[in-house]
Amino acid sequence: MTMTMRMMLAAGCMLAVFASGQAQAANLLDWLAAGRSGTQPAAPADAARLVTLEPDENEMYPEVSPDGKHLLAAVVHGGKQVWVSRRLAENGDPLNVVTDDARAVGSVRWHGAGAVSFLSLRAGSPGLWTRAADGKGLVRRVAELTPDLAQPQLLADGGVLAVRVRPAARSGARGASDGFDNWSFAGAGSDIVRVEASGSAHVLAQGANPALSPDGQWIAFTMAAGRSRHLFLMRIDGGSLMQLTDARSIDVQPAWSPDGRWIVFTSNRADADMRHPGKGNWDIWAVDREGRNLTQLTRDAARDGAPSVAPDGTVYFHSEREIGKPEAEAHQIRRATRGFHVWRVAFPAPENAAH
Numbered sequence: 001m002t003m004t005m006r007m008m009l010a011a012g013c014m015l016a017v018f019a020s021g022q023a024q025a026a027n028l029l030d031w032l033a034a035g036r037s038g039t040q041p042a043a044p045a046d047a048a049r050l051v052t053l054e055p056d057e058n059e060m061y062p063e064v065s066p067d068g069k070h071l072l073a074a075v076v077h078g079g080k081q082v083w084v085s086r087r088l089a090e091n092g093d094p095l096n097v098v099t100d101d102a103r104a105v106g107s108v109r110w111h112g113a114g115a116v117s118f119l120s121l122r123a124g125s126p127g128l129w130t131r132a133a134d135g136k137g138l139v140r141r142v143a144e145l146t147p148d149l150a151q152p153q154l155l156a157d158g159g160v161l162a163v164r165v166r167p168a169a170r171s172g173a174r175g176a177s178d179g180f181d182n183w184s185f186a187g188a189g190s191d192i193v194r195v196e197a198s199g200s201a202h203v204l205a206q207g208a209n210p211a212l213s214p215d216g217q218w219i220a221f222t223m224a225a226g227r228s229r230h231l232f233l234m235r236i237d238g239g240s241l242m243q244l245t246d247a248r249s250i251d252v253q254p255a256w257s258p259d260g261r262w263i264v265f266t267s268n269r270a271d272a273d274m275r276h277p278g279k280g281n282w283d284i285w286a287v288d289r290e291g292r293n294l295t296q297l298t299r300d301a302a303r304d305g306a307p308s309v310a311p312d313g314t315v316y317f318h319s320e321r322e323i324g325k326p327e328a329e330a331h332q333i334r335r336a337t338r339g340f341h342v343w344r345v346a347f348p349a350p351e352n353a354a355h
Contacts, residue, residue: 046299050323051316052092052342053331060179060318061106061306062342064089066113066258068310070133072098073318073342074105076179084108084118086133089310092331092342096135106182109153117142117154128152128160143195150190151182151209155236156216158197163190163208179340180282180305183208183222183229183252192221194236204238211254211263212236218289220244220254220263231265233289244291251285257309257347262286264315264347266305270296284317286347297345304343313347 051071052059056078063072071087083100087093098108103126104118110133111117117130126145131137143160145152152162165188185208192204207223217236222229231244231251245251249269256263264286271281282303286295298304302321309315321343323336 046297046345048298048300048304048319048321048343048345050092050321050327050331050341051089051344052087053323053328053333053336054094055333058339059085059092059342060340061108061182062308062316062318063108063110064308064310064314064316065110065133066311068312068314070095071308071316071342072108072110072116072133074108084116086135089314089316098131098133098135099139107151107153111154117152119145119150119152128154130154143197144199145195146201149193149195150185153210153212155194155212160195161210161212161219161236162193162195163210164193164201164203165190180303182306184224192219192238194238202238205232205234205241207232209253211256213256214258214260218260220256222252222254222265231263231287233263242291244287244289245294253306255307255309257286257313258311260289262288262309262347264297264307264309266307266317270299284315284345286315295348297347309347314344315347316342316344319343 052073058076059073061074069089071089073085073087075083075085082102082105084098084104086095086098098116099118101120103120107119109117111130114133115130116133117128120127120129123141126147127141128143128145129139129141131139142154148164149162150165152160155161165185167188190208192207192210193201194204195201207221210219210221212219219234219236221232223232228248229250229252230246231254232241233244234241247269249267251265251267253266254263266282267285268282270283282305283296284298284304284307286297297315300321302319304317304319307315307317318340320340328336
């Protein structure tokens with residue numbers, strides 16, 4: 001890691017938002033550079049297929065474009081550099097760098113079919129910026145943000161949906177241990193807030209990982225309850241709060257299907273170890289918006305997370321699964337090292353759903 005990057009990360013620790021926005025990039029850099037110990041995961045037990053694989057890279061937090069043709073992915077190269085890449089969804093081939101701003105990790109979103117929005121400090125203070133997804137042309141600041149905001153996303157009316165990180169002596173959120181965890185903040189709690197175009201902010205509920213429904217009327221998010229985390233739904237104004245999931249597990253990182261009928265999410269419910277969450281098994285699950293038809297989509301000993309759903313129902317996610325020789329050769333890589341890459345799996349009919 002360069003001295004510049006270390007100074008940037010150290011300065012970010014002064015405020016809670018930099019412990020969230022920057023911690024995402026810091027965790028990715030430090031954790032991936034150090035490597036993870038332990039045995040290799042077992043062979044996949046599902047039909048997931050590898051999408052992205054480049055030499056000396058980790059690709060995480062995929063975001064599928066509205067037309068399903070492209071992916072945005074956070075890339076860590078050599079444990080030293082971070083950027084957001086636009087790629088072909090079909091085969092993962094990289095097309096261009098969208099931004100090399102480390103704070104864009106975990107905050108980059110599609111803004112229509114051909115543009116993206118992301119968190120940045122490029123003007124000296126936090127702001128939400130937009131630019132063309134091909135990385136060309138003007139970069140525009142569309143909202144000024146306070147330093148305690150993370151995971152911002154632009155609303156149709158010019159407002160911003162975000163997570164406000166607040167210091168808390170005791171919080172249901174556990175400290176993030178690595179780049180896989182973007183739902184908890186060390187020594188802090190978090191709220192879902194709506195920031196109006198005028199700049200006024202309203203707390204909607206406690207929680208993190210807000211995901212806006214395709215019609216822009218509902219928010220799916222995760223809220224802590226003791227050691228567990230459950231998924232909730234609420235209207236865009238914070239009304240009509242409803243609990244979607246309820247188990248002794250951690251349910252996080254919700255994402256909507258394009259038709260608005262399903263919420264796909266990350267969970268350790270298949271093998272939850274609530275005292276040592278890092279040791280549990282993490283897979284991709286789905287539940288319908290009525291809280292029924294709970295369905296497990298992936299089954300693997302590695303950690304699967306951060307799902308995003310394409311218009312055809314394909315679910316993209318990042319995973320540290322072991323990569324076999326045929327998969328490496330298909331991506332013209334002689335030998336693949338262990339790390340996070342983007343995978344995909346088809347959304348199955350919930351015939352074996354657990355109600």
